[in-house]
Amino acid sequence: MSHTPPPIAEERLRDADRSQNTILNAARDEFAEHGLGGARMDRIATRAGLNKRLIYYYFEDKEKLFQAVLEQVYRHIREEEHKLNLLHLKPETALRRLVEFTWNYYLEHPEFLTLLNSANLHRARHLAQSQRARQLNSPLIATLGEILERGRAEGTFRGGIDPLQLYVSIAGLSYFYLSNNHTLSAIFGRDLMTPKAHSERLSHMCEVILGYVLMN
Amino acid sequence: MSHTPPPIAEERLRDADRSQNTILNAARDEFAEHGLGGARMDRIATRAGLNKRLIYYYFEDKEKLFQAVLEQVYRHIREEEHKLNLLHLKPETALRRLVEFTWNYYLEHPEFLTLLNSANLHRARHLAQSQRARQLNSPLIATLGEILERGRAEGTFRGGIDPLQLYVSIAGLSYFYLSNNHTLSAIFGRDLMTPKAHSERLSHMCEVILGYVLMN
Amino acid sequence: MSHTPPPIAEERLRDADRSQNTILNAARDEFAEHGLGGARMDRIATRAGLNKRLIYYYFEDKEKLFQAVLEQVYRHIREEEHKLNLLHLKPETALRRLVEFTWNYYLEHPEFLTLLNSANLHRARHLAQSQRARQLNSPLIATLGEILERGRAEGTFRGGIDPLQLYVSIAGLSYFYLSNNHTLSAIFGRDLMTPKAHSERLSHMCEVILGYVLMN
Amino acid sequence: MSHTPPPIAEERLRDADRSQNTILNAARDEFAEHGLGGARMDRIATRAGLNKRLIYYYFEDKEKLFQAVLEQVYRHIREEEHKLNLLHLKPETALRRLVEFTWNYYLEHPEFLTLLNSANLHRARHLAQSQRARQLNSPLIATLGEILERGRAEGTFRGGIDPLQLYVSIAGLSYFYLSNNHTLSAIFGRDLMTPKAHSERLSHMCEVILGYVLMN
DNA sequence: TATGAATGAGAATTCATTCAT
DNA sequence: TATGAATGAATTCTCATTCAT
Numbered sequence A, B, C, D: 001m002s003h004t005p006p007p008i009a010e011e012r013l014r015d016a017d018r019s020q021n022t023i024l025n026a027a028r029d030e031f032a033e034h035g036l037g038g039a040r041m042d043r044i045a046t047r048a049g050l051n052k053r054l055i056y057y058y059f060e061d062k063e064k065l066f067q068a069v070l071e072q073v074y075r076h077i078r079e080e081e082h083k084l085n086l087l088h089l090k091p092e093t094a095l096r097r098l099v100e101f102t103w104n105y106y107l108e109h110p111e112f113l114t115l116l117n118s119a120n121l122h123r124a125r126h127l128a129q130s131q132r133a134r135q136l137n138s139p140l141i142a143t144l145g146e147i148l149e150r151g152r153a154e155g156t157f158r159g160g161i162d163p164l165q166l167y168v169s170i171a172g173l174s175y176f177y178l179s180n181n182h183t184l185s186a187i188f189g190r191d192l193m194t195p196k197a198h199s200e201r202l203s204h205m206c207e208v209i210l211g212y213v214l215m216n
Numbered sequence E: 001t002a003t004g005a006a007t008g009a010g011a012a013t014t015c016a017t018t019c020a021t
Numbered sequence F: 001t002a003t004g005a006a007t008g009a010a011t012t013c014t015c016a017t018t019c020a021t
Helices: A009-038 A041-048 A052-059 A062-083 A091-108 A110-121 A131-154 A163-179 A181-188 A195-213 B009-038 B041-048 B052-059 B062-083 B091-108 B110-121 B131-154 B163-179 B181-188 B195-213 C009-038 C041-048 C052-059 C062-083 C091-108 C110-121 C131-154 C163-179 C181-188 C195-213 D009-038 D041-048 D052-059 D062-083 D091-108 D110-121 D131-154 D163-179 D181-188 D195-213
Strands: none
Touching: A009 A041, A009 A052, A009 A062, A009 A110, A009 B009, A009 B110, A041 A052, A052 A062, A062 A091, A062 A110, A062 A131, A091 A110, A091 A131, A091 A163, A091 A195, A110 A163, A110 B009, A110 B110, A110 B181, A131 A163, A131 B181, A163 A181, A163 A195, A163 B163, A163 B181, A163 B195, A181 B110, A181 B131, A181 B163, A195 B163, A195 B195, B009 B041, B009 B052, B009 B062, B009 B110, B041 B052, B052 B062, B062 B091, B062 B110, B062 B131, B091 B110, B091 B131, B091 B163, B091 B195, B110 B163, B131 B163, B163 B181, B163 B195, C009 C041, C009 C052, C009 C062, C009 C110, C009 D009, C009 D110, C041 C052, C052 C062, C062 C091, C062 C110, C062 C131, C091 C110, C091 C131, C091 C163, C091 C195, C110 C163, C110 D009, C110 D110, C110 D181, C131 C163, C131 D181, C163 C181, C163 C195, C163 D163, C163 D181, C163 D195, C181 D110, C181 D131, C181 D163, C195 D163, C195 D195, D009 D041, D009 D052, D009 D062, D009 D110, D041 D052, D052 D062, D062 D091, D062 D110, D062 D131, D091 D110, D091 D131, D091 D163, D091 D195, D110 D163, D131 D163, D163 D181, D163 D195
8 A cells, every 4th residue: 555656636636526525425325224313423434444434524514414415315306307308309208207207216216215304304404504405406497387378378278277286295195105205114014016006106196286277 | 280189099000101291202203304224213302301311111122112112103103094984985975085185194294204214224134023014004905995896897097907006106106296395496497395286286297197997 | 901900919928029030040141150249130130121220129239149140040950959959868879869969950950150250359248148059069978978977988989088089079070071161172172061061071070989989 | 742753654553553552552452450340441441541532443342452452462362372482392391381371371361260260250251252362372282282292292191191181171260269259258258368468379289280190 | 908100320331433553 | 653541521321200181
């Protein structure tokens, strides 16, 4: 180890970035698995393969680290949503695409759900402090508003729909099913995580949302 | 205290019950506020006004206490649902009543939401171990199935609706809005907890659910 | 329960004796298994099938209970020794009988060994306080002294043997083997508790002790 | 502290070792005095002059710490035994030396006796888990076997002596006297710990052991 | 004589965080 | 930038013991 030449400034910087990212990912997984209260700084360090002290060096303390994680996951989902290019699609397709995307994203990123849970358990105090979070998220509602407006103008969508209400409904339909799947399975004795159950849920949600939005 | 007559045997027995109940309520509040990981046994004892040791005497450990709390809150919501007497109403009214009830119950019992969250964070392991939880919850789906069937027979409801899917949707629409209201407020910069916002949400949900179920 | 007639004084007394004895036996087992520090009053109550409070009623506290247990087991071994009627045997037989008895008693009463250990860990403070213990044990040395004296007079035993030294040696040879059998097995990788191993040990000890005492 | 020169890398590494050792010694004394169940982690920390948390940092928990202590004391006695160089002595001298050494070691290291007691109270579960313990102890029996064999070949020792039996007897004669000296004193009313009593015991043991081994 | 409820002091262990280098 | 050693304040849980009947 001692005979590797000292890295030049740039490389050291890249190492620093890499370390920060490694920590962030490790923290995301730990917080997702155990919640804020149950997460352990020790385990985060182990997961990251880095010294615990380094976490404090980069993120100050557990709370700030949690906040950084939340920002990261929000940035990610909003980036992915943005890639959908919903404004280039016709309104009905755009809406269907958003329902599908939301479902699939939650399905593939279960950590997002638990992190959201934890954030809310703490009354979103970590997000409230984050200006970045607000900036990241507002465009979505604007986009959805535009889609609804275009659909109404076309005559395919009914009028008077609040985009925020609709977004909450779209998210809620996926969220509750996936977030509570363990509880529901335990309680109703039915496996909700088979491929068949998944496709049934997706159909159901599309029917509910589009049935609501479309004129008939 | 000293002037109360010595309690007869029956009442003394109930002391134990009363203590257990006091603990259970205190624990429910603490777990709801801080989650399983963040809850403190000390605080539960203080909230209950009882000795910490007594919690262990009656509930063995934190996990078991949490499980007991979950059973209690599930029992409560299912009892309240049962009181709705949904089977005596005509199908459309029954469904509307269920949507309203769910919304109002979650609104008035925010602790139910956070407890559910915590249960799910721990993959419902506490409920999976509880036979009682399963017994308590299954009748609901049966009831909903009967309502759907009667509506279909009448010709007012469409056919082919899975009662479990519908229940999850009804719950999900309220749940996400209320459970994530802090995050949503922080992110979208709009207060979701005003009376006006509440009544708008309820209308929206009724439209969504009934729009989906009713033939038109 | 309430319709059984109140027991008359004598019977109640007998019940009391029985309860005390039940507790004493339960305590003996618990102390033997876990030592004084590791023993649990709760477990003793459970083992005895009696209320914990009763232990305090009869024995005041843990320490006193331990002392009572020690007295009990000492009384028992000395009573058994007494039954050997060593003074009616010829010296060599008496000695051999004592070695065998000691070995067998320790073998059949492993709790005696651990209790002795515990007593010594606490510097015999519990026995020092017990006058009864002293009264119980002194006759043994007197008896052994008489045997040695008779053997010497007969010409079969050598002279100048201190009965206390001899007793300690007899006890020590059995005690160490049995008390440490777990350690020795772990350390030397040989099972010391097979019937064959037992009979070999007994032969060895007789040879050692009688070889020392007998003129040749 | 501030005027000591900054330690070089090697010394810093040894700080950890030194702390570990300090803890180990403190733990040994505490366990010896109070047994496993009666020992207090707090007191160990105080004895060591180190933070309690550090004990867990290095030794994980109380049981593991106890195991480490047992390994340490076994290593020590076996090292000391090894220094006797028994194989370079003539058999009779070697044996006498071993009896004397055992006696003196137990006398000077009373903690060894209580630790052994505690280990056995817990059925040597801590040693059974330790591979090191086995490795440390087996050479002793081999050495003793060789001594016996050489004595027999010379014609001074009788044949057919099991070295394990003999070792157990040598140890047991010292062990019981010293380990139970409090009980014996209490019971027989005689001080066993005077210098005179000690030298009498040592003579007695040598007579017993050598009387058994030597041809006559 | 017997019991279930209740308690305070304490015990092991945990955890976020800081020190020193 | 990176690390292993160290810490104080909690935190869960335990335990002998007492209360009230």
